Amino acid sequence: MGDDIKVDKTIDIRGQVCPYTFVRSKLAIEKMSVGEVLEIILDHKPAVENVPKSMENEGQKVLKVEQTGEKEWHIVVRKDREKKKT
Numbered sequence: 001m002g003d004d005i006k007v008d009k010t011i012d013i014r015g016q017v018c019p020y021t022f023v024r025s026k027l028a029i030e031k032m033s034v035g036e037v038l039e040i041i042l043d044h045k046p047a048v049e050n051v052p053k054s055m056e057n058e059g060q061k062v063l064k065v066e067q068t069g070e071k072e073w074h075i076v077v078r079k080d081r082e083k084k085k086t
Contacts, residue, residue, distance in 0.1 A: 005037060005063055005064065006037060007037050007038070007039040007076065008032065008037050008038065009032060009036070009039070010038075011025065011028045011038065011039070011040055011041070012041045013025070013040065013041065013042050014041060014042055014043040014072065015043065016042065016044060016047075017044050017046075017047070018044065018047050018050050019050075021040075021042055021044055021050070021051055022047070022054045022055075025038070025051055025075075025077070026054070026055075026058065028040075029055070029058075029060060029077060029079050030083050032079050034079050034080065034081060034082060035079065036078070036079050037076060037077070037079075038076070038077045039075070039076050040075040040076075040077065041072065041073070041074055042072075042075070043071045043072050045071075048065060048073045048075070051075055052065055052075055055075075055077050059080055060077050060081070061077065061078040061080045062076070062077050063076040063078055064076040
């Protein structure tokens with residue numbers, strides 16, 4: 001990616017649409033440790049806005065949203081907190 005961000009896990013969810021894009025992203029980051037970085041590759045334009053917003057609402061830190069192709073985006077998120085206990 002050309003940055004100094006170390007990605008710990010990448011999920012490729014191209015072909016998925018909302019709300020599945022967020023559900024898949026949330027499930028992936030829940031399995032990670034605080035401080036680890038998740039890269040999400042997607043091609044659903046509404047998800048480019050919805051996934052980062054939803055991740056921040058969950059307490060995670062969005063490090064980057066980058067368009068890498070005509071219909072491809074990479075979202076990089078750092079896990080900043082554990083899943084809320086209910």
